[in-house]
Amino acid sequence: MMDEIMEMFSYPFIVRAVVVGVMVSLCASLLGVNLVLKRYANIGDGLSHVGFGALSIALSLNALPAMTKYFRIEPLPFTIVMVVLLAFLILRISENSKINSDSAIALVSTASFTIGVMFISMTTGMNTDVCNTLFGTILAMSKRDVYLSVVLSAVVLFLYIFFYHKIFAITFDENFARATGIRVNIYNMLLALLTAFTIVLGMRIMGSLLISSIVVIPALSSMRLFKTYKLVIVSSAVLSVVCFLVGITISYMNKTPTGASVVAVNLTVFFLVSATAYFKRSILR
């Protein structure tokens, strides 16, 4: 077992995936608590579809013969910009019009997904790149991607910790925060921005179909375990990182897809925690 783990870390691509994965799991689990409590859990899923659309556009345009000669779109930066823009669009639609936030998310995410699929079918067709975008791959991170991911997740973590109390206030009671002069719209935008970064960075390893699970599940498990905000946040972060490390090890040893393995571990923890909480309640009663 130990030997296998040592062997696993001798592959640079795995080390890269672990570094990025741990950072992204941290960000996702922290933001996840707020998104779940704000009833915004779907935004992760929505933005990952937008990410799929943007990534598909970049990959399929790069595959065009005319493109490869003169010009290449960097997939990761391009996707980040697109997802951030559409995250703001979702926020604007749900704030300013009669479309609810869940409908706005469905609208924007299916639209992006459609555009992505159209681009793919007109250029490369369904190839392994597309599959990897959907289900994630441990091979996704190039050296440059790792630098970008580490810097961006560090920024996300820093901003989250710096605005910790404000983010609590707008999550707990937006109206009170606004009435007492806190600039709620700015902090909501910040939350959307941080979520967009996290989703795109995690998408390559976890897959765009599965990334939102690491936003939602650690938060849900932690809310079963703890009753104060700070403990829920800390527990969510710890659970998420541990589940990622266990998941990626299982994935390496059994040759299962990374994203699905991490989600499976997260789900196992969630069921264990829920069962414990349930039995504890029945005994106390």
Added chain:
Amino acid sequence: MALVCCENLTIGYEGVPVVGNLGFQIEPGDCLYIVGENGSGKSTLVKTILGLMKAIGGTITFDESVNRFGIGYLPQINNNQKNFPASVLEVVLSGCLNKKGLTPTFNKADKELVATNLEKLNILDLRNKCFAELSGGQKRRVLLARALCSMEKLLILDEPLAGLDPKAQMEFYKTLEDLNEKERMTIVVVSHDLQNALKYGKHVLHLAGDVTFWGGVAEYKNNALGAYFSGGVRYDG
């Protein structure tokens, strides 16, 4: 000078007026009860004063001492908070945030302010409890403590008594009376309970479509609208 002065105020949702031509003032040390039926615009008025909604017409002027940071607000119970994991201390501390600017942490003075306000409302022993697991009356007290942390002068409460049992209601009225009498706080309460509004309030603002009344409690009792609602016909919203 009045803390808040509303002139020719027209309020409503999305450009559709609910109440027009409102004129009233909130004096320092006042205890104003805003009463009226469901949909008469009580909460809309409160939200407009707090800057959560835009007025359709007219003006609201604030005394210098009531800049926007001087208003404490106790909102209606919010369903989002039903399963929210947060301790009483965390909730009440968030009331201190509006004075912090970009400072990321709370200091000793904030924590002392929180302790003082919890003590004042007799809920210091609840400070480490989970907010979501408290009773309705305790939750209101916690949110009142949070509001007290955020303001210096003016406290606005939106239906603080909804869903409380009679005993908890009486205790809450007493607390508000104490804050008004002993701490010289200016208090505005939105309420359905006209009988107690007349008992504990100093002024009444009654919203009823085109007819509005604003004035002292004694005056209200002599007024036709007041007599109609508080007299022969029992008023329970």
